[in-house]
Amino acid sequence: MLKKRDLHDCHSLFNLMTDPSVFPYVRNKCQCYEEYLFITKQLIVEEEKETCISRTILNEMGHPIGTIELYNIVNRTGFLATWIGAPYFGKGYNQQAKETFFTELFLENKIDTIFLKIRKQNIRSKKAVEKLPYALLANDTNPHIYQSINHNQAIYDLYKVERLCYLESSKVMQHEVAT
Secondary structure, eight states: OEEEOOGGGHHHHHHHHTSTTTGGGOSSOOSSHHHHHHHHHHHHHHHHTTSEEEEEEEOTTSOEEEEEEEEEEETTEEEEEEEEOGGGTTSSHHHHHHHHHHHIIIIISOOOEEEEEEETTOHHHHHHHHTOTTOEEOTTTSHHHHHHHOSSSOOEEEEEEEHHHHHHHHHHHHHHHHO
C-alpha cells in the first residue's frame, strides 16, 4: 500500500498530480516533470535528515496513485500532506494510506503529534479527515499553530492526531473487528 519514494514513480505521479481536481491541493506544485523530479529528490534527502517522511501510495496492483508525507518535523511533531489521483477518488485509498502511515509514524518513528491543515473550501479532504475517529479539530486547542498557518485570513482548518489517541482508537477498531 505504501512504499518509500522512488524516482521511477515520478512520471506516473506527475501525470496524476497535474489533474485540475488534484493540483490546487498539492503541497509541492510543479509545473513540469523535471521540477517534480527535482522536488522528489529533495524529499528523499530531507528524509535522510529526518525532517520529512514521505511515501508513495500504491493501489492493489502496485501502481503509484498518490503521495503521503509528514513534513516540517520538529520535536516529534509534523504536518501531514497527502494527495490521491482523481481516478482513485472515493475508493478508500486515502483512509487506508493514512492508517498505514500513522501506524508507521507513531510506532516506528515515535512521532507524537501529526497536524493536518485543510483548506476550508476543500470539502473532500474535510469529509475524509472527519471520518477518522482519532482526528480532532484543533483550531481552538492550538491557537498559535492555527494563527501561523492562517497569516492574513482564515484559509485553513487545523486538525491534529496524537499518538495516544490514535493507538487507543486502533485498539478499539481491532477489537471491534475481532468480535
